[in-house]
């Protein structure tokens with residue numbers, strides 16, 4: 001599947017630190033044959049991707065349509081279409097499918113949301 005991850009409060013906290021288990025889950029998704037994309041409503045986030053050394057695990061990075069979700073995919077150059085999204089905003093999941101996560105605002109080493117995300121993707125893929 002084409003798996004699309006949001007950035008702020010999904011993969012990183014307000015201080016830009018990485019949510020626990022991101023590298024581990026990305027690795028497992030790649031092993032399972034999925035393609036990982038990162039998108040954000042506030043622009044292209046290559047800075048975050050490189051800061052956390054995620055560039056080798058992702059296929060591409062896009063701007064996420066915050067309105068006119070499906071209609072604007074082409075004009076934003078989002079290709080391929082998302083099959084499964086992970087986002088702290090329900091609106092995106094309602095538009096494209098996937099799973100919401102508890103917003104990650106502050107560093108918390110006990111956060112396990114990414115492990116739950118992996119299970120949800122596995123379930124959706126089977």
Ligand SMILES: [Mg+2]
Nearest residue numbers: 006008009088
């Ligand atoms: Mg977000």
